Amino acid sequence: MRLKLFTLLLTIVPLIGLARQEDSLKIRAIANEILLHGQAYENLRILTKQVGARLTGSPQTYKAEAWGQQALQQAGADRVISQSCLVPHWIRGGKDEAWIAAPGKKNQPLDILALGNTVGTGPKGIQAPVVLVNSFEELEQKKAGLKGKIVFYNYKFNATYVRTFEAYRDAVGYRGSGPSQAARYGAVAVLIRSMSHAADNHPHTGSTRYNDSFPKIPAAAMGLQDADRLAALLEKEPVNVFLKTHGKMLPDTVAHNIIGEITGSEFPDEIITVGGHLDSWDAAEGAHDDGSGCVQSIEILRAFKAIGYKPKRTIRVVLFANEENGLRGGSRYAEEARTKKEKHIFALESDAGGFTPRGFGFTISPELLKKVQGWLPLLKPYGICELEQGGGGSDIGPLYRELGTPLAGLLPDSQRYFDIHHARSDVFEAVNKRELELGAVSMAALIYLVDKYGL
Amino acid sequence: MRLKLFTLLLTIVPLIGLARQEDSLKIRAIANEILLHGQAYENLRILTKQVGARLTGSPQTYKAEAWGQQALQQAGADRVISQSCLVPHWIRGGKDEAWIAAPGKKNQPLDILALGNTVGTGPKGIQAPVVLVNSFEELEQKKAGLKGKIVFYNYKFNATYVRTFEAYRDAVGYRGSGPSQAARYGAVAVLIRSMSHAADNHPHTGSTRYNDSFPKIPAAAMGLQDADRLAALLEKEPVNVFLKTHGKMLPDTVAHNIIGEITGSEFPDEIITVGGHLDSWDAAEGAHDDGSGCVQSIEILRAFKAIGYKPKRTIRVVLFANEENGLRGGSRYAEEARTKKEKHIFALESDAGGFTPRGFGFTISPELLKKVQGWLPLLKPYGICELEQGGGGSDIGPLYRELGTPLAGLLPDSQRYFDIHHARSDVFEAVNKRELELGAVSMAALIYLVDKYGL
Numbered sequence: 090m091r092l093k094l095f096t097l098l099l100t101i102v103p104l105i106g107l108a109r110q111e112d113s114l115k116i117r118a119i120a121n122e123i124l125l126h127g128q129a130y131e132n133l134r135i136l137t138k139q140v141g142a143r144l145t146g147s148p149q150t151y152k153a154e155a156w157g158q159q160a161l162q163q164a165g166a167d168r169v170i171s172q173s174c175l176v177p178h179w180i181r182g183g184k185d186e187a188w189i190a191a192p193g194k195k196n197q198p199l200d201i202l203a204l205g206n207t208v209g210t211g212p213k214g215i216q217a218p219v220v221l222v223n224s225f226e227e228l229e230q231k232k233a234g235l236k237g238k239i240v241f242y243n244y245k246f247n248a249t250y251v252r253t254f255e256a257y258r259d260a261v262g263y264r265g266s267g268p269s270q271a272a273r274y275g276a277v278a279v280l281i282r283s284m285s286h287a288a289d290n291h292p293h294t295g296s297t298r299y300n301d302s303f304p305k306i307p308a309a310a311m312g313l314q315d316a317d318r319l320a321a322l323l324e325k326e327p328v329n330v331f332l333k334t335h336g337k338m339l340p341d342t343v344a345h346n347i348i349g350e351i352t353g354s355e356f357p358d359e360i361i362t363v364g365g366h367l368d369s370w371d372a373a374e375g376a377h378d379d380g381s382g383c384v385q386s387i388e389i390l391r392a393f394k395a396i397g398y399k400p401k402r403t404i405r406v407v408l409f410a411n412e413e414n415g416l417r418g419g420s421r422y423a424e425e426a427r428t429k430k431e432k433h434i435f436a437l438e439s440d441a442g443g444f445t446p447r448g449f450g451f452t453i454s455p456e457l458l459k460k461v462q463g464w465l466p467l468l469k470p471y472g473i474c475e476l477e478q479g480g481g482g483s484d485i486g487p488l489y490r491e492l493g494t495p496l497a498g499l500l501p502d503s504q505r506y507f508d509i510h511h512a513r514s515d516v517f518e519a520v521n522k523r524e525l526e527l528g529a530v531s532m533a534a535l536i537y538l539v540d541k542y543g544l
Numbered sequence: 545m546r547l548k549l550f551t552l553l554l555t556i557v558p559l560i561g562l563a564r565q566e567d568s569l570k571i572r573a574i575a576n577e578i579l580l581h582g583q584a585y586e587n588l589r590i591l592t593k594q595v596g597a598r599l600t601g602s603p604q605t606y607k608a609e610a611w612g613q614q615a616l617q618q619a620g621a622d623r624v625i626s627q628s629c630l631v632p633h634w635i636r637g638g639k640d641e642a643w644i645a646a647p648g649k650k651n652q653p654l655d656i657l658a659l660g661n662t663v664g665t666g667p668k669g670i671q672a673p674v675v676l677v678n679s680f681e682e683l684e685q686k687k688a689g690l691k692g693k694i695v696f697y698n699y700k701f702n703a704t705y706v707r708t709f710e711a712y713r714d715a716v717g718y719r720g721s722g723p724s725q726a727a728r729y730g731a732v733a734v735l736i737r738s739m740s741h742a743a744d745n746h747p748h749t750g751s752t753r754y755n756d757s758f759p760k761i762p763a764a765a766m767g768l769q770d771a772d773r774l775a776a777l778l779e780k781e782p783v784n785v786f787l788k789t790h791g792k793m794l795p796d797t798v799a800h801n802i803i804g805e806i807t808g809s810e811f812p813d814e815i816i817t818v819g820g821h822l823d824s825w826d827a828a829e830g831a832h833d834d835g836s837g838c839v840q841s842i843e844i845l846r847a848f849k850a851i852g853y854k855p856k857r858t859i860r861v862v863l864f865a866n867e868e869n870g871l872r873g874g875s876r877y878a879e880e881a882r883t884k885k886e887k888h889i890f891a892l893e894s895d896a897g898g899f900t901p902r903g904f905g906f907t908i909s910p911e912l913l914k915k916v917q918g919w920l921p922l923l924k925p926y927g928i929c930e931l932e933q934g935g936g937g938s939d940i941g942p943l944y945r946e947l948g949t950p951l952a953g954l955l956p957d958s959q960r961y962f963d964i965h966h967a968r969s970d971v972f973e974a975v976n977k978r979e980l981e982l983g984a985v986s987m988a989a990l991i992y993l994v995d996k997y998g999l
Contacts, residue, residue, distance in 0.1 A: 120704070120706075121704050124703045124704050125703055125704065248579045248580055248978070249575070249576050249579050249580065251575075251925060251926055251927060251982065253978075286977070286978055288977060445900075445957050445959050447902075447927075447929075470706060471706055472706060472902075474902075474929035474930065475929065502900050502957060504900050504976055504978045504979045504982065505976055505979070508976070521959055521960055521963070522741070522743060523703070523708075523741055523959045524959045524960075527706065527959065
């Protein structure tokens with residue numbers, strides 16, 4: 090028995106060794122293609138500087154879709170299609186304004202950005218006393234005195250979370266349900282401290298979700314400096330704030346997922362999806378969120394074609410519509426996959442910024458995770474050191490929920506992400522070429538391995 | 545035997561478990577102190593904005609030393625001393641100038657920075673035809689035609705090295721010995737492509753070492769855009785370049801290592817050194833190189849004091865003098881350690897930028913490396929995933945060479961480092977507060993473990 094096992098090992102180990110060497114060389118070839126001849130950075134420049142902000146339903150939505158189709162064609166996709174879906178159409182409607190109004194004194198302006206999906210204040214604006222709460226618990230304690238007031242949620246982004254996404258998950262509820270929670274007790278508007286560690290004063294917008302049981306009230310984000318200033322002032326005296334916002338939800342409109350494929354050479358019916366979302370908030374260029382994910386996904390396809398690698402399975406690059414304030418693109422993609430009974434073996438998303446990759450987070454069975462973790466030595470030379478349970482992406486989430494597709498999300502270094510997330514500072518200049526490219530390299534390597542060995 | 549082992553394991557494992565839990569909690573307390581009440585970023589702001597560039601021998605050398613003493617005192621050092629050493633005193637001597645000189649055409653300026661330790665051109669400057677070489681091999685091939693010419697080393701920073709320090713090691717020889725190699729064949733000056741992936745045009749200076757067998761000729765760095773422009777022009781036609789530099793080596797002067805200690809409570813004679821270097825190049829603020837290493841090292845001492853942690857061994861924070869163009873501070877420190885027969889059990893340096901930490905590189909025996917790698921689960925929550933052989937730091941190198949002290953160097957994410965290294969862009973604004981702090985956290989955790997368990 091022992092001898093047999095030994096003989097078996099002698100036969101298998103060199104084979105594993107050879108396969109690993111082949112994989113290592115292939116991944117090196119992909120990496121060299123991306124690091125030496127990469128198009129991701131230039132594609133991102135065009136998307137951010139020539140298309141710009143891409144709020145769902147805005148004219149740039151369609152300019153971005155046309156850009157995506159062209160970029161996928163130039164990358165060498167066998168086929169480029171678009172998939173239409175109904176999307177919400179929220180508009181900011183004008184410049185948001187706010188100031189601290191003290192009678193007899195000069196108004197002190199506050200730099201605000203209305204939250205996505207919110208209603209406006211009306212043309213006259215709203216002026217009211219401000220009540221600061223540091224948490225939902227404090228909101229409950231103060232609920233009797235909120236009628237006619239502006240609630241200021243000053244919940245701090247927790248610096249002790251080493252991974253900033255944990256601080257985001259911890260804080261984002263104030264943006265999501267804070268306005269309706271305040272409206273429930275009669276508040277007339279909401280100001281919210283941005284979910285960020287940034288040292289600057291840019292406000293960070295993002296979606297809110299109204300609860301239909303309560304009045305819809307205007308809500309806006311403030312940068313950290315203004316939030317601290319307002320909090321300090323409130324410690325000394327009562328403060329009135331004036332704000333004027335113009336948000337408006339128009340009737341649903343149509344947008345598109347843009348899809349480019351390499352058809353699989355052996356198993357064309359088995360689909361591997363890789364993507365990011367094409368829409369962005371309106372205040373910036375959506376460079377990290379999520380132009381980076383889009384151009385990285387396109388780059389994988391381009392690099393495979395450029396080095397002549399023919400995947401066994403169909404690789405689908407998807408630039409999803411409407412992640413930010415509706416998730417309709419991702420839902421539509423999964424719906425069509427289910428209707429057409431497509432076989433989706435894996436989906437990967439990059440939507441955490443174009444920073445140096447550190448790992449991938451998976452939503453996958455423990456057995457498959459173990460299989461994937463066996464690939465770590467092949468990914469480590471490119472900066473990957475974490476292959477762990479937990480992760481995916483908003484746009485590919487519906488694939489898992491509808492079809493049980495195994496998911497993964499790229500985990501880049503997260504320290505700078507919430508400095509610029511949903512703020513004016515999310516611009517092309519904040520993206521580093523090599524960091525962006527290394528993300529694409531890691532993603533391409535993972536896709537290569539999933540394609541070769543299946544999941 | 546088996547049963548005995550089992551019993552032994554039952555006894556030991558819970559003890560290990562308890563110790564690990566205690567370590568985990570202690571490191572968490574250190575991390576929270578640094579992430580919530582950190583002074584490193586503010587200290588860096590003062591060093592970079594109020595002291596500024598700190599070329600060895602410049603007036604800022606002494607301003608920086610005074611700053612370091614004060615910062616260490618404020619951090620709570622039991623004792624702050626300075627250790628004097630003779631240092632080289634190179635001055636730039638004026639504004640470096642260069643242009644492409646084409647008779648009858650307007651001069652096209654080139655943005656250059658003379659290399660550290662170089663001689664100047666004299667007040668009239670030098671004008672000569674340029675010979676481009678892509679490598680030392682090409683220099684050998686062209687050696688017959690170099691007399692009276694300006695050699696332009698256009699060796700490219702290799703993008704396929706994922707860790708940029710490997711590209712640096714690969715390319716830095718052109719800066720170090722390129723001028724003398726060219727002088728050997730009669731060249732009158734050297735221009736050199738900067739060792740960088742930066743998309744901008746800043747030249748990156750750094751030390752050169754003349755070989756006394758050949759004439760000392762002026763040498764200057766060019767940014768990547770100018771290097772590409774000059775190379776493209778040279779493909780079409782002969783090019784003359786004019787350059788004027790003013791570098792001069794003055795007689796040696798005196799500078800100081802600034803040292804702050806916490807005296808060990810159990811083994812005061814066993815010393816753990818942690819540091820960075822206080823000097824910087826003159827063109828920028830030396831924020832990443834190496835203001836970051838200085839303020840991180842001070843922060844470790846501050847955090848230990850702030851949470852009331854009393855190390856068993858003596859922790860010495862050293863802000864080394866003259867790393868950039870002489871290494872005299874590090875040599876002096878090791879020399880005194882040897883003379884005084886000090887017992888140095890470990891030395892750690894941060895001199896690779898204030899970016900998100902990824903690991904530590906060690907110069908240590910395989911057995912000790914294994915011991916250190918056993919601590920990985922305690923360091924991983926703070927972003928450390930690589931504990932590997934190979935690493936240390938220029939300033940602590942002499943400790944290893946003189947005394948055999950085990951060394952380690954912080955390995956931060958390296959992608960952005962050579963964008964700013966030795967260039968005007970190495971300023972405070974390029975440092976991210978949390979990334980800087982996380983480096984300090986990782987270093988403090990490692991120092992805590994070495995102090996507790998020895999090496």
